[in-house]
Amino acid sequence: MSLILNGDEVEAGGSVLDAVLAAGIELPHLCKDDNLPAIGACRTCLVEADGRIVAACSFPASMAKRVDTETKTARRIRRGVLELTLAMQAERGDEGGPLAGETASTASREGAAVDRFAVRTGRAVDATSPFFSFHEAACILCGRCVVACQDLQHISAIGLAGRGRDTRVTPGAADTFRESICTSCGSCVAACPTSALRPRGGAE
Amino acid sequence: MTRQVPSTCPYCGVGCGIVISVAGERIVWVDDQPGNLSSEGMLCVKGRFGTTFVNHRDRLATPLIRRGGELQPASWDEALDLVAMRFAEHRGRFGSFASAKATNEDAFIQQKFVRLVMGTNNIDHCTRLCHSPSVEAMLQQFGSGATSNSYSDYEASSCIMLVGCDPGSNHPVIASRMRRAIDTRGTRLIVVNPRRIDMCDRATIFLQSRPGTDVSLFNGMARAILDAGLANTGFIAARTEGYEAWLAAVREVTVEQCAEVCGVAAEDLRMAALLYANPPQLDAREPGSCLVWGMGVTQHTNGTDNAHALLNLALFTGQLGRPGSGVSPLRGQNNVQGCGDAGCIPDSLPGYQRYDEAVPAPFEELWGGGLPRVPGLKATDMVEQIAGGTIRAMYIVGENPLLSEPNLHHATELIRSLDFLVVQDLFLHETAQLADVVLPACSFAEKDGTFTNSERRVQRVRRAIAPVGESRPDWEIVCDIARRMCAHSGLDTRQFSYSGPAEIFAEMARLTPFLRGMSYERLDREGGLQWPCPEPGHPGTSYLYGESFPRGLGKFVPVRQAAAAEELPDTEYPLILNTGRMLYHWHGGTITRRVEALMERAGALPVAIHPDDAAAAGIVENDTVVLFSRRGRVSGAAVLTDSVRAGSVFIPFVRLGESAANFLTNSAYDAQSRIPEYKVCAVRIEKKRERKDAAGAPGIGRERA
Amino acid sequence: MSQVAGLPLRFRFLPLLHEAHTRDGWLSREAVETIARQVRIPLAEAWEAATSFPEFRFAAGGGDGGGCGGLSCVVNGAPPSESVHARCRFRCFEAPVSGGEDDFPEEMIRLAGRLLAPDITGWDGLRAASSMGSARALDMIDRAGIRGRGGAYFPAARKWRAALGQGRPLALVINAEEGEPGVFKDRAVLCRRPRRFVEGLAIAVSVLRPAVTVIFINGEAAPARRSVETVIAGAGEVFPGGVEVVPGGGGYVLGEETTLLNALEGRKPAPRLRPPYPVESGLFGMPTVVNNVETIANLSILFREGEAPFLDPDPAAAGGSKLFSVSGRVARPGLYEMPLGTPLRVLLAAAGEKDGAAFAAVLAGGPSGGFLPASEFHRRLVPGLLHPTGAVTGSGGMVVLDTTSDLRAAVLETARFNARESCGKCTPCREGLPRVVESLAEGHTEGLDDLLEVVGAASLCGLGQMAPGPIRSARHFWPELFS
Known part of the structure; x- marks a missing residue:
């Protein structure tokens, strides 16, 4: 299978995102872990495929003839989504969250403004596990931790409880990770793109 | 700068692929390895968060020699000279435990040393106690x-x-x-x-x-x-x-x-x-x-x-x-499969090759010396036969029998009575404390090698950090001892001179038909390979016995139910004790007790007891309880659960504080395999009486209290 | 607990939650965990699913106050939804309303065509379909051009053929969730013309031969559920494989069919990625046909009366009639069965002005549609967009505003509804819609068009994609409204 990607013909088998990344083109994909199935939640990998805006992570390359990552529309919409995402960080200067690390550099590359929207997010901290802690103020609800816990490890200690803006990452129905069925495998920590779940301590 | 080193998890026998992130010669993060065919991107708490033991302050930094009753730091030369001299004196009364935690290369060299230099098949490892x-x-x-x-x-x-x-x-x-x-x-x-x-x-x-x-x-x-x-x-x-x-x-x-x-x-x-x-x-x-x-x-x-x-x-x-x-x-340990494959068992050469007439020849030819034909003692028998004088010197590598043997009080007395004991390990554990010489070994993170996991997959272990203190890889230490003894044994010192683990692996592969197709070059290029892999183009074998069994036909063996156990409950000891393991600790805990986060999560010995039995003994959740058997006592924190049958209690065999399950267990053995009956003995439980200084046993009850 | 043949135990999750909720009035953690264990759903999965249904409560006491915050009630004097707990109670024909659901009143069937004619007896349509065999029956559905009445108007025969073409046991799922404020047609059919629907279902079963047949029904629509269950129970051997009637826990987003399938599987009700499409891999991986109640009921007409009633000379109007739910500021609110393609003004004329106030606007297609001013009432109610800014025929919900209505409040109410009903899975919908509400409420509309474009283009499912319609249309026709 081949498709025209940003004007060049490329061979592609999996998703459009696979093709884009294989071609060395930078494209945000906050909720797509390299090793986990697509979630399609963060909507930052939007591209134009045959005139439609699609999420590259879940759009099969075989269904596209022509894909452009840098059209004006695609860039504008990606930027808008990133701006909504950036407003999910409560603590400026935190080591995690969308304002730090990879997400921040992605956002700045895409020209997203950090202050278009007023900040909104919870501020709960769960430090009951000696292995990792959870900082809601850095969470963008991308769902990678949930996929790691439910679909990779099949533990199912983490879920996205509630809906709409009330959605929260929670250790199931438990109040804390310590009280939950969590086995502390840390796959969620590895999957988290914003260090909302982050390892504690380290070597003594 | 952080660098990433792909390697293999040092804990259980699953053999998960890990990527060690290192900054400043310390492990800062352990990630999963999605391409690993055994773990497919998964890890558990011990692999992900449990490697800080590598840099723990308790790591042995120098050799120790017992002088005037005390273990004191010594130079490598001093220690190795002493060990070589005393081992030479104990030929014929010597036994060795190999480590299922060390690499295939470490194990291979150790059995080569024991057979070729010490002239005995008295080598075994912890599989005796598990499978x-x-x-x-x-x-x-x-x-x-x-x-x-x-x-x-x-x-x-x-x-x-x-x-x-x-x-x-x-x-x-x-x-x-x-x-x-x-x-x-x-x-x-x-x-x-x-x-x-x-x-x-x-x-x-x-x-x-x-x-x-x-x-x-x-x-x-x-x-x-x-x-x-x-x-x-x-x-x-x-x-x-x-x-x-x-x-x-x-x-x-x-x-x-x-x-x-x-x-x-x-x-x-x-x-x-x-x-x-x-x-x-x-x-x-x-x-x-x-x-x-x-x-x-x-x-x-x-x-x-x-x-x-x-x-x-x-x-x-x-x-x-x-x-x-x-x-x-x-398989419970990271390399328990490989340790056996490499020949650390008393009745077979590497590759489970028994002492049939033709088998030892290629070994003797390549190694330039004769091999003993009499099968050696099994691990449990080596310890039991200390009493009779059959075994007077021991070389224990990466094992802590004084946590893992049954009936620990009895075992401790036996080990204490040895004439010469060398322990080679990471920490000064219970057995090491009784040694005459203690040799500091490298952890998995400080050396190259291979582990073989529970599905027969041979996978690379790679050096991620420099050796801690003066510690050295096990194979190097054994080679150093062996070379010191070669002259007296009429052996060429080149038998124990290797450029590195790759060369050792090549020798092992040459002598082991089912590994013959493997090499570091292939393992590095293709990832882990499952034996049998008899030739370089062979892809490895995911399942056995498709066409036939190695012995030809599969054999039915009639068995009839014997007595359920050697020791069953009676009025004095009315409960059955079952032992096992727990997620947050590994085996006796020598390693995991040196991971602070694991101790924070699980610092007390949980004693699982059925609510009916607890009620009868007046015990409520989190009470500090004492378990007694005919051989000893341990204390822990009561966990009331109907996950155990009424009439049974369960404790993991990790040592926490002063409590270890094997103070209670029975040294009754299975006749054929000589495995101890860890799973059943009779105990009595009591609620611990209040004392003013409740701190009696450090760690016990701390977390749950 | 009985296990539905061939389906995992977790299929029982939602019904058991609904049962516990009905019994206790709320769901405790222990109740959810007990049910989760019973049906073998890992705890976190169970918790995230349970907490995502708006009709489930997780604290004892209180109740929902009985009021209704639906748009039809708001334009008829009810306080805006922010001040009441409830979303729409789907009795918009008697707005403003309070309290739970009753049997749909016969007198609210204002204009009956073939579908709403007095209920049928016997199984003539089923016999006709069975005697012609699956292939010919499918051809007949194809020729009649029956399209989905849930609002998407996808040709039914094409959907069925795609599912049958998978060559695997398939599932037939009837969506009777009806979570759109201002729409009450499925409830009316199930309460008042259940035999018509059940015969349609029997025909679908005889053609598709599904391994499992499910009716997913709104959890609060107890009268409709009882009515259809009674008819099915009396149908005997018509359904050899049985029919599972599953009550839900509410949620507008369940109109999105993959969300509905997740709900049925005991998972969080959020949309799945496509592909795969439900006809390829739907309920528990089976090829799955999801159809609306009204679509299915039309099959009974087709196989009793032939294709004629569905053949319209105008190809833009898919054949047959449509049930229009008319509410808001009209003299005769209720259900009107009219041919697809009927001009909006004809429908409005039938409903009549209330208290002599002139019609000012119609929200066509509900929160996923758009507003139309009086100048657009000449438009014919055909499948698809009625106006590029958002108005659609949709599932036939028409909420009418007159000169007494506060249009601005109505737009804001619709925006709030969408923000509240967002499942929360994707960022633009979850984060963007509340920003839209803030922007409208505060009258700061700078950047609003850009934000609406982002929400519409970037959202994962139809809820977010179509949420901008009411706002965009209102701003188009009444540019002064939010300035």
Whole structure:
């Protein structure tokens, strides 16, 4: 299978995102872990495929003839989504969250403004596990931790409880990770793109 | 700058791929390895968060020599000279434990040293204490002692029967792969365990059998299969022998009688048997059943019988030798498979090559010396025979028998009475504290090598940080001792001069037919390879016995239920003690007690007791309780749970504070394999009486209080 | 607990939750965990699913106050939804309303065509379909051009053929969730013409031969559920494989069919990625046909009366009639069965002005549609967009505003509804819609068009994609409204 990607013909088998990344083109994909199935939640990998805006992570390359990552529309919409995402960080200067690390550099590359929207997010901290802690103020609800816990490890200690803006990452129905069925495998920590779940301590 | 080093997890036998992030010669993060075929991007808490022991302040930094009763720092030369001299004096009264935590290369060099230089086959490792009955039984019935299948077979199977194991705690990533099969494909799960383990949440059938009654359980299942006409007659006729004799033993019992002995419902026993023999068609794949077991089968005085009973069932139903089926003893340590493969067992050379006439020749030729023909002592016998003087010097590498042996007070007395003890390890553990010389060894993170996991996959271990202190890789230390002794033994010192682990592996592969196709170059390029891999172009083998068994035909071995255990409850000691492991600690805890986060999570010894028994003893949740057996006492924190049968208590054998399960356990042994009966002994429980200075046992009750 | 043949135990999750909720009035953690264990759903999965249904409560006491915050009630004097707990109570024909659901009143069937004619007896349509066999029956559905009445108007025969073409056992799922404020047609059919629907279902079963047949019904629509269950129970051998009637826990987003399938599987009700499409891999991986109640009921007409009633000379109007739910500021609110393609003004004329106030606007297609001013009432109610800014025929919900209505409040109410009903899975919908509400409420509309474009283009499912319609249309026709 081949498709025209940003004007060049490329061979592609999996998703459009696979093709884009294989071609060395930078494209945000906050909720797509390299090793986990697509979630399609963060909507930052939007591209134009045959005139439609699609999420590259879940759009099969075989269904596209022509894909452009840098059209004006695609860039504008990606930027808008990133701006909504950036407003999910409560603590400026935190080591995690969308304002730090990879997400921040992605956002700045895409020209997203950090202050278009007023900040909104919870501020709960769960430090009951000696292995990792959870900082809601850095969470963008991308769902990678949930996929790691439910679909990779099949533990199912983490879920996205509630809906709409009330959605929260929670250790199931438990109040804390310590009280939950969590086995502390840390796959969620590895999957988290914003260090909302982050390892504690380290070597003594 | 952070650098990433791909390697293999040092904990259980699953053999997960890890990527170690290193900054400033310290491990800062351990990530999973999605491309690893055994772990597929998964890890558990110990692999991910449990490697800080590597830089723990307790790490031995220099050799220690006992002077005036005290262990004192010494130079390597001093220590090695002393060891070489004293070992030479003890030829003929010498025994050695190898480490199932060290690499294949370490193990190979150690057995080479023991056989070639010390002239004895007295070498063994911890498999004696875990799966020796499985290995004995499999060798007898199939001609090979290894897991017959792969983790991928669990996911391809229609039915998994877990017997006497708790993969959720001890092989977490295997548990995840099983849960994946159950959740996404609808694979059925049968759990046989006296304790309700986590996996029971997903079980179709849970048989909470009485400890020590496995022979009855599996003979009963065989009878149920026979009665239902589900025997795999084609397989039996074409691939097995000894069927009639075995059948006679099975015909002696009925399903109902067996269920009665095991304390399970006959209907459940029958359903489990039929499900295993006739698993459902889930998709296009041919339905198969996997039989997976742990120490609940083996650590009994009838351990080998139990294993035979299990394997008979697999032969009877033909549930092995094709994808989605097979038999798997789950291995507890990262390299327990490899340590045996490398020859650290008293009756075989590397590759399980027994001392038949032709076998030693290539070894003697390549090594330039003669090998002893008399089989050596098994680990448990080495310790027992200290008393009689057969063993007077020991070289214990990466093992802590004074936590892992049964009846620890007794074992301690024996070890203490040795003339010369050398312990080579990371920490000054219970056994090391009694040593004459202690040699500091490198951890997995400081050396190159290979581990072989539970599915026979040989995988690379890579040096991520510089050796801590003056520690050195085990193989280097052994080579240094050996070279010092070569001259007196008429050996060429070049036999113990290697450029590195790659060269050792090449020698091992050359001498071991099933590894012959492997090399570091291939392992680095292709990732882990599963033996048998007899030639360089061979892709490795995911399951065994497709066409035939190494011994030709599979052999039925008739077994009959013997006494459930050596020591059973009485009025004085009314409860059955069951021992095992827990997620947050590994084995005796020598390593995991040096991971602060693990200790924070699990710092107290949990004593699982049925609410009825607790009520009778006036015990409530979190009470500090004391368990007594005829041999010792331990204390811990009561956990009231109906996951244990009434009349039973369960504790993990990790040492926390002053408490370790093996102060209680019985040194009764299985006759064939010489495994101790860790799984059953009689105990009494009491609530600990209040004392003013409750701090008596550090660590106990701290977390839960 | 009985297990539905061939389906995992977790299929029982939602019904058991609904049962516990009905019994206790709320769901405790323990109740959810007990049910989760019973049906073998890992705890976190169970918790995230349970907490995502708006009709489930997780604290004892209180109740929902009885009021209704639906748009029809708001324009008829009810306080805006922010001040009441309840979303729409789907009795918009008697707005403003309070309290739970009753049997749909016969008198609210204002104009009956073939579908709403007095209920049928016997199984003539089923017999006709059975005697011609699956292939010919499918051809007949194809020729009649029956399209989905849930609002997407996808040709039914094409959907069925795609599912049958998978060559695997398939599932037939009837969506009777009806979570759109201002729409009450499925409830009316199920309460008042259940035999018509059940015969249609029997025909679908005879053609598709599904391994499992499910009716997913709004959890609060107890009268409708009882009515259809009674008829099915009396149908005997018509449904050899049985029919599972599953009550839900509410949620507008369940109109999105993959969300509905997740709900049925005991998972969090959030949309799945496509592909795969439900006809390829739907309920528990089976090829799955999801149809609306009204679509299915039309099959009974087709196989009793032939294709004629569905053949319209105008190809833009898919054949047959449509049930229009008319509410808001009209003299005769209720259900009107009219041919597809009927001009909006004809429908409005039938409903009549209330208290002599002139019609000012119609919200066509509900929160996923758009507003139309009086100048657009000449438009014909055909499948698809009625106006590029958002108005659609949709599932036939027409909420009418007159000169007494506060249009601004109505737009804001619709925006709030969408923000509240967002499942929360994707960022633009979850984060963007509340920003839209803030922007409208505060009158700061700078950047609003850009934000609406982002939400519409970037959202994962139809809820977010179509949420901008009411706002965009209102701003188009009444540019002064938010300035």
